Amino acid sequence: MYGIQASEFGSEDVLAYTELAAPQPRAGQARVRMHAAGVNPADTYIRSGTYEFFRPDLPYTPGFDGAGVVDQVGAGVDTVKPGDRVFVAALGTPGCTGTYAELAVADAAAVRPLPSSLSFAQGAAIGVPCVTAWRALFQRARLQPGETVFIHGASGGVGLHATQLAHAAGAVVIGSASTPAGADLVRTAGAAHVLDHGSAGYLDELTRITDGRGPSVIIEMAAHLNLERDLTVLATAGRVVIVGSRGSLDFTPRLAMVKEATILGLALWNATPAETADALTGVAARLHEGSLVPVVGNTLPLREAAAAHRQVLEHGTRGKLVLIPE
Numbered sequence: 312m313y314g315i316q317a318s319e320f321g322s323e324d325v326l327a328y329t330e331l332a333a334p335q336p337r338a339g340q341a342r343v344r345m346h347a348a349g350v351n352p353a354d355t356y357i358r359s360g361t362y363e364f365f366r367p368d369l370p371y372t373p374g375f376d377g378a379g380v381v382d383q384v385g386a387g388v389d390t391v392k393p394g395d396r397v398f399v400a401a402l403g404t405p406g407c408t409g410t411y412a413e414l415a416v417a418d419a420a421a422v423r424p425l426p427s428s429l430s431f432a433q434g435a436a437i438g439v440p441c442v443t444a445w446r447a448l449f450q451r452a453r454l455q456p457g458e459t460v461f462i463h464g465a466s467g468g469v470g471l472h473a474t475q476l477a478h479a480a481g482a483v484v485i486g487s488a489s490t491p492a493g494a495d496l497v498r499t500a501g502a503a504h505v506l507d508h509g510s511a512g513y514l515d516e517l518t519r520i521t522d523g524r525g526p527s528v529i530i531e532m533a534a535h536l537n538l539e540r541d542l543t544v545l546a547t548a549g550r551v552v553i554v555g556s557r558g559s560l561d562f563t564p565r566l567a568m569v570k571e572a573t574i575l576g577l578a579l580w581n582a583t584p585a586e587t588a589d590a591l592t593g594v595a596a597r598l599h600e601g602s603l604v605p606v607v608g609n610t611l612p613l614r615e616a617a618a619a620h621r622q623v624l625e626h627g628t629r630g631k632l633v634l635i636p637e
């Protein structure tokens with residue numbers, strides 16, 4: 312079979328499209344013929360070799376997310392069987408051989424039925440984006456119906472699905488995007504208002520929309536740029552969940568004091584198996600009822616994984632970036 316392999320850590324140029332030995336499922340695992348693999352920003356951090364959560368043994372095949380058809384199962388697996396359409400959501404599970412390949416093995420708990428209404432590309436958009444969105448809204452912020460949530464960075468993989476999930480949970484959603492196309496997607500996902508985080512003074516608009524109160528919850532994708540300003544617009548006793556941060560900033564602790572704010576970190580890697588199972592169960596229920604519809608942005612052939620790793624860090628996100636095996 313063919314797939315992507317990195318033999319060293321470094322720039323995206325280490326990602327080689329090459330012939331690989333087909334992985335074999337052990338007890339408790341399933342092998343999936345991949346029709347699509349999801350590309351997440353974390354895949355690029357791992358490839359650099361400097362990611363605090365995960366440093367794979369070399370050589371390795373990247374990817375935790377994907378979708379396809381089960382072709383083999385190991386002993387003791389009765390949740391899926393050969394021929395089933397499935398999605399793979401394997402971040403944080405030990406047995407995943409990497410979804411950037413024609414065949415991938417993963418622990419059966421990370422291999423879930425894909426609703427017939429969804430394409431394989433949509434299935435590849437479920438894992439990290441939807442589980443992170445669920446964890447941010449419901450496990451960390453404990454969002455309640457009727458609350459106002461600001462998804463700061465709503466046009467990407469996590470943000471669009473957080474917007475849908477929060478809307479379905481009865482929250483009032485305000486999102487942000489930096490392009491008109493991204494803003495349209497955020498609106499379609501259920502946001503009542505969309506702000507342009509590329510324009511000056513856009514957070515003043517947030518204060519105006521919320522009649523001066525500010526949102527009770529902020530889900531933050533770029534805390535290294537926004538955390539200080541988030542605290543200025545947050546409602547009193549509000550919660551900020553830091554999902555993404557790629558650097559540092561000057562921060563005035565007094566702002567947290569004045570608002571009696573709760574600042575919550577989130578790392579999917581810290582989710583317990585029970586929390587991951589809870590999130591996947593919630594996500595699966597929303598997928599089946601149709602209130603959560605995975606949003607695919609750009610698709611690229613699997614052999615162009617290096618280009619995908621460049622694209623996934625660029626502005627102008629419009630949903631999930633997905634690799635398709637030829």
Ligand SMILES: NC(=O)c1ccc[n+]([C@@H]2O[C@H](COP(=O)([O-])OP(=O)(O)OC[C@H]3O[C@@H](n4cnc5c(N)ncnc54)[C@H](OP(=O)(O)O)[C@@H]3O)[C@@H](O)[C@H]2O)c1
Pocket residue numbers: 351352353439440443463464465466467468469470487488489490493508532533536537553554555556577578579580623624625626627628630631
């Ligand atoms: N903590 C965890 O466990 C965890 C899990 C998943 C993801 N993450 C992190 O969360 C972040 C988002 O992930 P993703 O998969 O959604 O990435 P993505 O698909 O690349 O989307 C990035 C989002 O951030 C927005 N953004 C860019 N500049 C911004 C700014 N100045 N202010 C607010 N938003 C801004 C983008 O909007 P435009 O493109 O329109 O500018 C887009 O909506 C990444 O940093 C990722 O590494 C963390």
